[in-house]
Amino acid sequence: MIREFSSADILFIVTAARWTLILSAIAFFGGAIGGLLIALSRSSHSVLLRRLAAWFIQVFQGTPLLMQLFLVYFGLSVVGLPIDPLLAAAVALTLHASAYLGEIWRGAIEAVPSGQTEAAKALSLSYRDRMQHVILPQAMRVATAPTVGFLVQLIKGTSLASIIGFTELTRAGQIVNNATFKPFLVFGTVAILYFALCWPLSLLARHMETRMRRAITR
Known part of the structure; x- marks a missing residue:
């Protein structure tokens, strides 16, 4: 039975936005750990590590995120390992974020002038010390805006997680729309909430890019 779109529906959608933030935070911090490992592997002297990292990036950048979600959620169920939608979404998004952050940070590491590495080697710093105290602090400045x-x-x-039944912002909108059949009001509200979450970050990224560009030209 179709009912009216009410303030309770708005509250339900707004409340679901917290799960979008939680899933984003899990995927981002998990992806940050994985991305750092990928970036260091791509920049290492080991041919094997470089090839494995490159293969990982090619797989996860070369396939749709939706397919990755399907493989984790439905694939594990097929082999007898049922998985919770939140965990499945977190795993898929973490792997996805690891591939992209790894490539972003690899580029930032390679953007550090080679003279810095040579100077660190001249001081007899180990690979770990060079990365920790010389290369990574400088690379972080370059990588912050694209990150x-x-x-x-x-x-x-994270909106794609609605496909596997996880009730985040988009899924909450679908549930309310199925009950009220007010797609313009429902998904308009969802769009406004996504905009409220993403717009400040977009401005921050733009501001950081401008600051970095000015620092380079000085």
Whole structure:
């Protein structure tokens, strides 16, 4: 039975936004750990590590995120390992974020002037010390803006988790729309909430890019 769109529905959608934020946070921090490992592997002297990291990036950047969600959620169920939708979404998004952040941070590491590495070697610093005290602090400045920009894409990407039944912002909108049949009001509200979450981060990324560009030209 179709009912009216009410303030209770708005509250339900707004409340569901917290799960979008929780899923985004899990995927981002998990992806940050994985991305750092990928970036270091891509920048290492080991041919094997470089090839494995490159293969990982090619797989997860070369396939749709939706397919990755399906493989984790439905694939594990097929082999007798049923998985919770939140956990499945977190795993798929973490792997997805690891591939993209790894490539972003690899580029940032390679953007550090080679003279910095040579100077660190001249001081007899180990690979770990060079990375920890010389290379990574400088690479972080370069990587901050694109990392924030990717976070915006990740937040929007969590909407695909609705396909596997996880009730985040988009799924909440679908549930309310099925009950009220007011798609313009329902998904308009969902769009406004996504905009409220992503717009400040987009401005922050743009501001960081501008600051970095000015610092380079000085």
